[in-house]
Each structure stands twice: as structure tokens, then as C-alpha cells.
Amino acid sequence: MGYNTKYNNPSTNRKLTLWEKLYLPEVIRGLLTTFKHIFRPKFTRQYPEERWDPPASFRGRPVLVMEENGSERCVACGLCSRVCPPLAIEVRASETEQLKERYPVVFEINMLRCIFCGFCEEVCPEEAIIMSKDYELVFRDPSEGIFGKDKLLVPKAELKERLDFLAEMRN
Amino acid sequence: MVIEALIKIAIVLLVVLTAVSYTVLLERWVSAWVQDRIGPNRVGPLGLLQPLADVLKLLLKEDIEPMMAQKWFHWVAPVISISVAFSVLAIIPFGHSLTIGSTIIPLTIAPNINIGVLMLVALTSVGVYGITLAGWSSGSKYSLLGGIRSSAQMISYELTLGLGLLSVVMLSGSLDLNAIINSQSAGLWNIIRAPIGFLLFFVSSFAETNRQPFDLPEAEPELVGGYHTEYSSMKFALFFLAEYANMITASSVITVLFLGGWHVPFADQLGLPALAMSIVGILGFVLKVLGLLFIFIWVRWSIPRFRYDQLMNLGWKVLLPLGIVNIILTALEKIYLVN
Numbered sequence: 001m002g003y004n005t006k007y008n009n010p011s012t013n014r015k016l017t018l019w020e021k022l023y024l025p026e027v028i029r030g031l032l033t034t035f036k037h038i039f040r041p042k043f044t045r046q047y048p049e050e051r052w053d054p055p056a057s058f059r060g061r062p063v064l065v066m067e068e069n070g071s072e073r074c075v076a077c078g079l080c081s082r083v084c085p086p087l088a089i090e091v092r093a094s095e096t097e098q099l100k101e102r103y104p105v106v107f108e109i110n111m112l113r114c115i116f117c118g119f120c121e122e123v124c125p126e127e128a129i130i131m132s133k134d135y136e137l138v139f140r141d142p143s144e145g146i147f148g149k150d151k152l153l154v155p156k157a158e159l160k161e162r163l164d165f166l167a168e169m170r171n
Numbered sequence: 172m173v174i175e176a177l178i179k180i181a182i183v184l185l186v187v188l189t190a191v192s193y194t195v196l197l198e199r200w201v202s203a204w205v206q207d208r209i210g211p212n213r214v215g216p217l218g219l220l221q222p223l224a225d226v227l228k229l230l231l232k233e234d235i236e237p238m239m240a241q242k243w244f245h246w247v248a249p250v251i252s253i254s255v256a257f258s259v260l261a262i263i264p265f266g267h268s269l270t271i272g273s274t275i276i277p278l279t280i281a282p283n284i285n286i287g288v289l290m291l292v293a294l295t296s297v298g299v300y301g302i303t304l305a306g307w308s309s310g311s312k313y314s315l316l317g318g319i320r321s322s323a324q325m326i327s328y329e330l331t332l333g334l335g336l337l338s339v340v341m342l343s344g345s346l347d348l349n350a351i352i353n354s355q356s357a358g359l360w361n362i363i364r365a366p367i368g369f370l371l372f373f374v375s376s377f378a379e380t381n382r383q384p385f386d387l388p389e390a391e392p393e394l395v396g397g398y399h400t401e402y403s404s405m406k407f408a409l410f411f412l413a414e415y416a417n418m419i420t421a422s423s424v425i426t427v428l429f430l431g432g433w434h435v436p437f438a439d440q441l442g443l444p445a446l447a448m449s450i451v452g453i454l455g456f457v458l459k460v461l462g463l464l465f466i467f468i469w470v471r472w473s474i475p476r477f478r479y480d481q482l483m484n485l486g487w488k489v490l491l492p493l494g495i496v497n498i499i500l501t502a503l504e505k506i507y508l509v510n
Binding site for chain 1: 203208469472474
């Protein structure tokens with residue numbers, strides 16, 4: 001019982017009028033509908049030329065925030081590495097003579113493993129690793145998929161939108 | 172005579188093969204436009220070289236022959252399909268005639284066939300063999316189902332096709348395609364004189380060419396690809412070509428039978444020289460065929476596929492009786508209106 005309810009439903013199974021039963025007028029009505037669509041504005045984005053600027057809430061590839069003086073914000077606590085569900089992040093810590101003593105000697109994200117969940121960003125106490133707008137990731141070789149500090153560090157100024165967004169959402 | 176015919180065959184084949192590949196492009200464009208997309212526009216200016224890329228891709232594919240296939244029939248099926256699709260073009264008059272100097276060249280590959288309509292029906296009905304053979308010889312259930320469906324569908328709709336055609340033959344009193352065109356250019360086009368006949372012929376043309384909404388032999392969602400599921404590379408390309416060539420032949424046949432062929436209304440009042448007149452005629456013919464092709468494509472992207480039983484219902488319970496009634500009506504029209 002009940003498996004056929006869709007077809008017994010009076011709202012979907014009404015009797016057709018004679019005009020509709022003739023079929024041809026309805027066919028022509030359908031044709032006119034599709035004909036109108038030919039002149040509608042198109043939804044297609046001409047991708048390589050026309051790029052999409054994602055909103056600040058977009059979770060693109062994770063990046064490290066680079067301060068104005070060129071050093072990273074990261075203190076190499078390793079929380080991101082710990083929380084990362086696909087185990088994509090590797091952090092190796094070291095010490096400096098500066099005020100902020102700890103820094104990562106090695107910070108690598110395997111972009112072939114990353115699932116863009118944003119947990120690293122959420123767990124980071126320093127707001128040092130955040131999600132960027134970058135959604136174009138191309139490698140020719142699996143080894144290119146492992147991003148080191150050279151690719152991960154992005155100047156703070158370029159990430160302003162996301163940092164503002166985070167500041168707003170966290171308060 | 173022979174050389175003249177060979178030249179005409181070469182020209183027609185060249186034009187039609189190009190037209191076929193561009194019909195595929197048109198199909199993709201119209202489908203895109205109807206769905207609010209842009210369509211292919213990357214290969215060449217405006218995407219006009221897309222057919223070239225398509226052909227190249229098909230040529231470079233591996234030709235796979237299924238283990239269970241009947242080798243010879245599997246090979247010969249696409250050949251039958253394509254040759255039937257093109258052979259119909261031999262009897263289509265593309266224009267009145269070309270007068271160069273003192274020689275008059277009739278613009279048909281095989282001129283002066285006085286049973287053109289009969290030949291047309293005979294040739295188009297052979298087309299079902301290609302599809303059925305393909306379905307049976309592939310050794311796959313999907314293909315077999317597609318083949319069976321196509322034979323059932325084509326046989327049912329051949330009747331309606333014939334009945335629609337009969338009204339044209341009755342009105343013009345001849346089986347000669349040129350005589351049919353002449354009778355239309357003298358009076359009204361057959362689409363006005365026999366509207367029901369046109370409707371019957373048009374609807375069953377969709378079934379004959381396996382176009383949506385009657386593309387049951389190749390219904391993708393249920394039969395994967397239908398009769399051509401097990402085909403690849405050039406053999407598949409031949410079927411693909413045959414389908415679109417069939418569309419073009421069907422459009423030309425409809426143009427000849429119902430839309431006055433190469434007759435352009437009011438063109439003879441312009442007082443153009445004979446050569447210009449025949450060129451105008453050819454252009455008119457091409458334009459009509461293009462319009463019909465657009466309608467074929469447009470309908471495909473508007474109307475969903477029929478169910479198998481609905482198809483049979485429409486064919487046998489609606490179109491066939493309508494065809495028989497139409498014969499009587501056309502006879503009355505012939506007696507009381509035309510004479």
C-alpha cells in the first residue's frame with residue numbers, strides 16, 4: 001500500500017481537457033517556451049577570460065598569513081596538523097631570537113589530500129592559517145601537489161577580506 | 172551524361188557531408204541556446220571549426236568489436252545505414268535546371284525518374300535494416316532492444332508516412348517529384364492544400380529519422396545508446412552521420428512534397444534571367460531545408476520522449492485513422508475544390 005500514491009494524487013493526476021488531449025496545441029506551447037529561451041541572457045561564464053571572484057566566505061586553498069615584516073604569523077603549535085582530517089599538513093617547529101620565539105621551519109600542505117574543510121583555520125589560535133579565494137589548483141605531477149612555505153605564505157594585505165570576514169564572524 | 176552525373180554526385184555528396192557536420196554543430200548550438208547556454212565557441216571563429224575537431228576525435232578512437240558480435244553483420248550495418256541515407260538524395264530535385272549556353276542540366280542526380288515518390292518510400296524503408304542489423308549483430312541486450320524497437324516503430328510509422336504522402340500524390344496526380352513541384356508552383360503549396368497530410372508526414376518523419384520525441388531505438392536513459400551501444404570509432408561515426416543525413420534527406424523530402432521544392436513565391440515576377448532564376452530556386456530550396464532542420468532540432472530540445480506504448484498508441488490509434496480519413500477528405504477536395 002502506498003507505493004502508488006504519486007499517481008493517485010489528485011493534484012498530479014487531473015483529467016486533461018479536450019484542448020490538452022489534442023496534444024498539438026500543447027506541443028506548440030512547449031515549442032514557444034523553448035523558443036523564448038533562445039533569446040534569454042545566457043548563464044555561461046567564459047571561464048579562462050571571465051573569472052569568478054568568490055565571496056569572502058569562500059573556502060579556497062588554505063594559505064599562511066605573512067606579516068608586513070615578511071615573517072609568518074604561525075607559531076608552529078601544530079594544532080592544524082593535529083585537526084586535519086585527511087592528515088594533509090606537516091609542521092616542524094624551530095626557535096628564533098625574535099620576540100615571537102617559535103616559527104615553522106617546514107610547513108607543508110599536501111594539496112592532493114586537502115579537502116578544504118577549513119578546520120585548520122578554525123582551530124588556529126593565531127589566525128595564521130586561513131582559507132583563501134584561490135580555487136585554481138593545477139599540478140602536472142603528484143609531487144607538485146605538496147605546497148611548501150614558498151607557495152603558502154601570502155602577504156596580509158591580500159588576505160584582508162577574509163581576515164575581516166573572520167573577525168566579524170567570530171565576534 | 173555519365174560525367175555530368177558523376178560531377179553532380181560529387182557536388183551533392185560534398186555539400187551534404189559538410190552540411191551534416193554543421194547540422195551537428197547547429198544541434199549543439201540550439202540545444203545550448205534553449206537551455207540558456209552559449210554552446211561550442213572555442214574551436215575556430217565562433218566555434219565554426221568544431222565539426223573538424225569532432226570528426227578528428229571520432230577518427231582517432233579505437234575501433235572495438237565486441238566478442239559476442241556477429242562480425243560481418245556488425246560491420247555491414249553502418250554501411251547500410253549510411254548508404255540508404257545518401258541514396259535518397261539521388262532523386263531529390265535541388266533546383267529547376269541550370270542552363271549554361273545551350274545545354275540544360277537538370278538539377279537532380281538521377282533526372283526523369285517518373286516514380287520518384289515510390290522510389291523514395293522504397294529507399295527510406297530499407298533504412299530500418301541497418302539499425303535492426305546493428306542491434307541484432309552487436310550481441311548485446313541493449314542493442315537488441317534498440318533494434319527491435321526501431322523495427323516496430325519504423326514499420327508502424329511507415330504506414331502513416333505513406334498515407335500522408337498519398338494525399339500529395341492524389342493532389343498532383345503524379346509520382347514524379349518534378350511534376351509534384353510544378354503542380355505546387357502553379358497553384359498553392361501542398362502544406363496549404365493538404366495540411367493534415369503534411370502533419371502526418373512531418374510527425375512520422377520524426378519517427379523515421381529516430382529523432383526525439385520518437386528516438387526510442389537509442390533512448391539513452393534506458394538503452395544506453397540503443398542499437399549503437401556496441402559501436403565505436405568510425406563505425407559509430409557512420410551511424411551518427413546517417414542519423415543527421417537522414418534528417419537532411421527528410422527535410423529535403425518534406426520541402427519537395429509540401430513546401431514547393433525550389434519554388435520561391437513571386438520570384439518569377441521579378442523578371443530575372445534564367446540562370447539567376449535557377450540560383451534563386453536553389454537558394455530557396457536550401458533555406459527551406461535549413462528551416463526544417465532547425466524545427467527538427469528545436470522539437471528535440473522541447474518535447475520529452477514518448478513511452479513505447481504511447482508511441483504505438485499514437486501511431487496506430489491516432490495517426491493511422493487520421494491518415495485514412497485524410498485520404499477521403501483529400502479525394503473530396505480534389506473533386507469539389509481543385510477540379
